[in-house]
Amino acid sequence: MAQKALSKEEKERIERNRQNALSIRMKKTTKPNSVLTVESLQKNVISVDGVKYIDSQGGFLVKDKKKEEVDPEIGTGFEEDWNPEPIVCKECEKEFLSSYLADNFKFNVCDGCRDEEEKHSLITRTDAKNEYLLKDCDFDLREPPLKFINKKNPHNSRWGEMKLYLLPQVEARALEVHESFEKIEELHKEREGKRQTAKSKKYNKDLKNLRMTVRSSLFKKTVAPSHEHVYGEERYNEEDDTYTKTCKTCDFEHTYEKM
Structure with a gap:
């Protein structure tokens, strides 16, 4: 099953844990009135009194878990699958550590390149099924299951939450199922033709019933x-x-x- 997106409060709590963990570690390793030695080792990586940290570029430093043992009393403040390794953006090819699309959909695009109106827009499950002719099993059972976020229905808060999927991932899944967008268009035309035929048959049947009703009411019996x-x-x-x-x-x- 897809992981539930973190709420704003949860993200703030995780960041506070990171900050607190870093502060406690630095207090343990720093003597009173001593001067910290800060050294830049490589891009986004610095050394503070010999302890390596990764600059998240989000206002805090992250301790390099690969190089240091985790203090069991403090913990890391991270989710288990959080990966501090830099990610390369698919669009600008620059490195980044965290973004909305990477965190929620495992889609490696930084926040600066995110086009939420078109290219990286979100689509509801119902619209995705109708537009790309997908079934529930294509979302949940095909590997890997498509990731989504939950959002309250804007039309009625009492209705169930909507599942929102990332458009490029939905399109990629549609190509897996139907092989091409041309095939999807052909299936749409075929379904539309069947709908029109059914509507025409129903119209003719209703018209004939109406004619019979009218004729019966006007029919004059001959004595x-x-x-x-x-x-x-x-x-x-x-x-x-x-x-x-x-x-x-x-x-x-x-x-x-x-x-």
Whole structure:
């Protein structure tokens, strides 16, 4: 199952834990009134009195967990799958440590390159299924399951939360299922044709029922002698799609339709 997106409060709590952990470590390793030795080792990595930290470029330093043992009393303040290694943006090819798309969708695009209106927009599960002709199993059972975030329904807060997916990941999954966007378009046209055919059949059926109802209300019965009619062969009236047969004895005509 896709992991639930962290709330604003949870993210703030994690950042406070990071800051507190760093402060405690630095107090343990720093003598009173001593001067810290800060050295830049490589891009985004600095050394503070021999302890390596990664500059998150977000206002705090992250201790390099690969080089140091984690203090069991302090912990790390990180989620288990948090990876401090720099990520290369797919768009600008620059390194970054964290972004909205990377954190929520594992999609390596930095916040500076994120195009939330078009290229990296979010799409609801219902719209994705209708537009790209996907099934529930394509979201949840195909590997890897598509990641999503939950958001309250803007139309009614009492309705269930919406699942929002990242558009480029939905399009990639659609290509896995249908092989090409041309195939998806063909399937849309095929479905539309079937819908139009069904609508046309229903319209014709309803129209014929209406005609029969109107004719029945306007039909004037012809008074005939009290005897049993013996009808000849029926005649088809092409003009109004009815049939007529005439009694051989009294010339009484019976007009009717066939369903």
